[in-house]
Amino acid sequence: MYFCQMFLRVMKKGILVLGLLMLTVSCSEYQQLLKSKDTAPKYSAAEELYNEGKEEESNKKLKKALRLLEQIEPEFRGKPQGERLVFLLADTYYQLGDYYNSPFQFERFLQLYPNSQKAEEASYKSAASYYYRSPRYDLDQTDTNKGVEELQKYLNKYPEGEFTEAANEKATELRIKLEKKAYEIAKQYHHTEFYKAAIASFNNFISDYPGSPFREAAYYYRFDSAYQLAINSFQFLMEERLEEAREFYKAYKKYYPEGEYTSQIEDSLLDIDKRLQNF
Structure with a gap:
């Protein structure tokens, strides 16, 4: 039993030493390859390393x-x-998650080889790079806008393409992020009691994003901003502003008769009607 254990330990050490030796040789060969002026073995090694x-x-x-x-x-x-190498270079940046270099390299590939069989993949990955660069909704959305633009270009050019489904999903996700940013800006105006700015922002939001998942909330907070503005106004401004709030109430009920905010909005309407009786 003791000799078996000793044998196993020796074998493990031997395998470890052999592995380290092979790694050292491999690293040494790679360093020599980097210094070599012969491009043929570099090409073969680069493609092999890329694939692996x-x-x-x-x-x-x-x-x-x-x-x-x-x-x-x-x-x-x-x-x-050249065509194969330029694509491999771009895709290696992409596979490494270097989404600042990859779109530039893919765009260069498309300029050099617009009729390549890899043109569709390059178009998609160039656009997808901006998707991966897109930050949180509350930060600058330059890359998000660029991502939507580039993904839409891909979809327009390849409506039945290999990456159409993925491109649609990414574009939708980026659009929702932009909508969320616009919605949160308007909502922040509401919460900080800048009600006029909130109303204007929600008006723009409703106009710009008719299919947004934040649409119902935008209708409600637009109404509530108008209601809060009215009840906190001077007497000579109150009637007109209460009537405006009532109109926003009607707009909400038109689209969301049984909406999430029905209880709150109905309570506010009772108060509006009571106040309007004084005029």
Whole structure:
């Protein structure tokens, strides 16, 4: 039993040493490859590392592939392998999650090879890069707007394309993010009692985003902003503002007769009617 355990320990150490030795040799070979001026083995190694890295989701292998691709891509411009290399370079950035370099590289690929079989994939991944760059809704939405624009370009060009479903899902998600930002800005005006600004913002929101999931809430808070503005107004302004709030009540009830905010809005209407009797 003791000798068996000793044998197993020796075997494990041997395997570990062998693994480390192979890794050292592999790293050494890679470093030599980087220094070499022979582009053919670099091309083969870059493609192999790219394929393995993509399949295994190994950033280490993808980064190694990227270094080789960056070295040799200029050497193959205008040659038959150039198209493949430019796409691999762009897609390696994409696979690594470098969504600031990937759209630029995909756009360059499309400019150089607009009729490539990889043109559709490049168009989609270029647009998707902006989707992944899109920040939280409360931050600057430049990349979100760009993502919607680019995804829509892809959908217009490839309405039945391989990535149509994914592009639609991403575009919808980005649009909802933009809607949420606009809605939250208007709602913030309401909560901070800037009721005139809130009413104007909700009017714009309702006009700009007719199919938004925040539409009902926008109708309600527009009404409530008008109601709060009216009851906190000087007497000579109150009647007109109460009537405006009543109109917003009608608009809410037209679209949401049994809506989520029915109880609150009905209570406010009773108060409006009572106050209007004084005029």
